[in-house]
Amino acid sequence: MNVQFPSSVGIGKPFVLRVTSSEPLTGVEVVWQGSVVQLGVSVWNDRYIALGLLGTHVGKAKTGDHRLTLRLLAGGKRSEHPFSIKITPVQYKEDRLTLPEGMVTPPPSALKRIEAERKLTGAALATMTAERRWGLPIVRPVPGIVTSPYGRRRILNGKPRSPHGGVDFRAATGTPVLSALSGYVVLTGDHYYAGKSVYIDSGGGVIAHYFHMDTADVKQGDFVKAGQVVGKSGVTGRATGPHLHFGLALxxxxxxxxxxxxxxxxxxxxxxALRKIIPKWK
Ligand SMILES: [Zn+2]
Incomplete structure (x- = not known):
């Protein structure tokens, strides 16, 4: 039985973890950054394999050594194994933007709506289903170039804001938006900041979202395959021009x-490195 994952990862960058076992496993859990990540187990060539996609939020995590705890589950028993990963610094760029003041500091009348939407989107991003529906590489949602990469620190009207949590692609209004990963639609909405948006759960805590769309062409509960159209890009919500904001929460x-x-x-x-695991079932 072994586990593979990188010993060091840049802050904000995703990484893959793979558990391979010749003994039966019913599930794998990873405790990482305060979350319990549930990973489904599939059988391949008589081996039990669990794959996880994990990472850190550049605006929330800290560089340095972080604990990663692996919990193997089999027939009501568990075996727990602590590991460590080093999160290393990455230089992300800075963006200075000027937006209408009303969009930077929302009017008091919008605060209730923003708070209600924050709860909905927070719950969608916290969705945890074990069955893995994602695969790599993921599909590029639109063909346009990246106009604002992940991690750019935004200075809006002279005030520093949190770093960009996703990737902005150039996309004329009406461009079909393809799902980057397979999964179930867990939320659609027309939100104050994100505009018309779609959230898709690909299992193992992997949730993708698509913002500022002109139309969302899927509804909650739909299953979409990677590469399937989920909507048309647009300029809804807090956007200065037509583009697609694509975000990936792990x-x-x-x-x-x-x-x-x-x-x-x-x-x-x-x-x-292949790290050998000797389970101690309890
Ligand atoms: Zn964006």
Whole structure:
């Protein structure tokens, strides 16, 4: 039985964890950044395999050594294994934007709505289903170039804001938006900041979202395959021009999705050590 994951990862960057076992496993849990991540187990070549996609939010996590605890589950018993990952600094750029004051500081009349939407989107991002529906590489949602990458610190009208939690793609209004990963739609809405938006759960705490769309063409409960159209891009919500904001939350941590547009699981696990696990079932 072994586990693979990188020993160090840049802050904000996603990483893959793989557990491989010749003994039966019914589930795997990973305790990471204060969340319990549930990973489904699949059987392949007589081996039990669990894959996790994890990361840190550049605006919330700290660099340095972080504890990662692996819990193996089998027939009502569990075996717990602590590990450590080093989160290393990454230089993200800075954006200075000037927006209508009403969009930077919302009017008091909008605060109730914003708070209600924050609860809804917070619950959607915290969705945890074990069955893995994601695969790598993920699909690029629109063909346009990246106009604002993940992690850019935004100075809005001279006031520093939290770093950009997703990737902005150039996309003319009406451009079909493709789902980057397979999964179930857990939330759609027309929100104050995000405009018309769609949230999709791909299992193992992997939730993708698509903002500022002109139309959302899926509804809550729908299953979408990677590459399927979920809506048309637009300029709804807090947006200065037509574009698609694509965000990827990994167990609640907004990460940089860009490395995942080209990397396979094998490439994400390149140069990672195989760490042997000797379970102590309790
Ligand atoms: Zn954005």
């Amino acid at each position: 167990s609640g941590q907004m990460v940089d999705p860009e490395p995942l547009f080209s990397a396979t699981v094998a490439q994400m696990l390149e140069k990672t």
